[in-house]
Amino acid sequence: MKISKDNAEHYLWGEICDGWHLVKNQDLSVIHERMPANTSEVRHYHERARQFFFVLSGVATIEINGKEFILTPQEGIEVPPLTPHQVFNRSNHEVEFLVISQPTSKGDRVIVS
Numbered sequence: 001m002k003i004s005k006d007n008a009e010h011y012l013w014g015e016i017c018d019g020w021h022l023v024k025n026q027d028l029s030v031i032h033e034r035m036p037a038n039t040s041e042v043r044h045y046h047e048r049a050r051q052f053f054f055v056l057s058g059v060a061t062i063e064i065n066g067k068e069f070i071l072t073p074q075e076g077i078e079v080p081p082l083t084p085h086q087v088f089n090r091s092n093h094e095v096e097f098l099v100i101s102q103p104t105s106k107g108d109r110v111i112v113s
Contacts, residue, residue, distance in 0.1 A: 005032055014041060022098075029101040035060070035089040043086040043112045049105040051079045053087065058095030061088040071097070084112045 008020035016036055023030035029049075035041075035058075043063070053062060054076035062069050062077060064085045069077055076098075079085045089095045099105075 008032070014039060017041075025104065027103050029099075029104040029106070031099045031101075032056075032096065033099055034094055034096045035087070036094050037089060037092045040088040041086055043084055044109050045084045045112060046079075046081055046101070046105050046108045047110060048081055049101040049103060049108050050081055051085075051105065052098075052100040053077055053079070054098040054100070056096045056098065058089065058093050058097075059091050060095045060097055061090050062086070063088070 003022050005020045008022050009024065011019050011021075013019055014035075017039055018034040020032040021029070022032055053060070053071065055071040055073050057073055060071045062071060062079075062085060064077070064079055065083050071077060
């Protein structure tokens with residue numbers, strides 16, 4: 001079955017950010033996310049999940065273990081398990097990206113202060 005944002009399971013996070021589950025199973029998760037201008041997620045890590053963030057449009061900043069990386073369209077970065085990270089949209093435009101997690105990150109997130 002073909003999947004897209006139009007027919008994928010949708011959810012809201014961080015009050016105004018969007019996510020669409022493109023693949024949702026225990027072994028693999030692929031989520032298309034949208035962050036409006038000047039938004040961020042909370043700093044956290046995953047105990048088991050390895051993640052790959054891939055920017056589709058806009059500019060995302062991701063802090064990984066204290067170092068910041070700026071991702072532009074068609075760029076991505078991997079985050080190993082147990083590695084604190086946080087995604088920011090510090091621009092005045094929305095950013096859309098894929099988050100690929102193996103295994104799923106559901107129930108695997110630990111908030112870091």
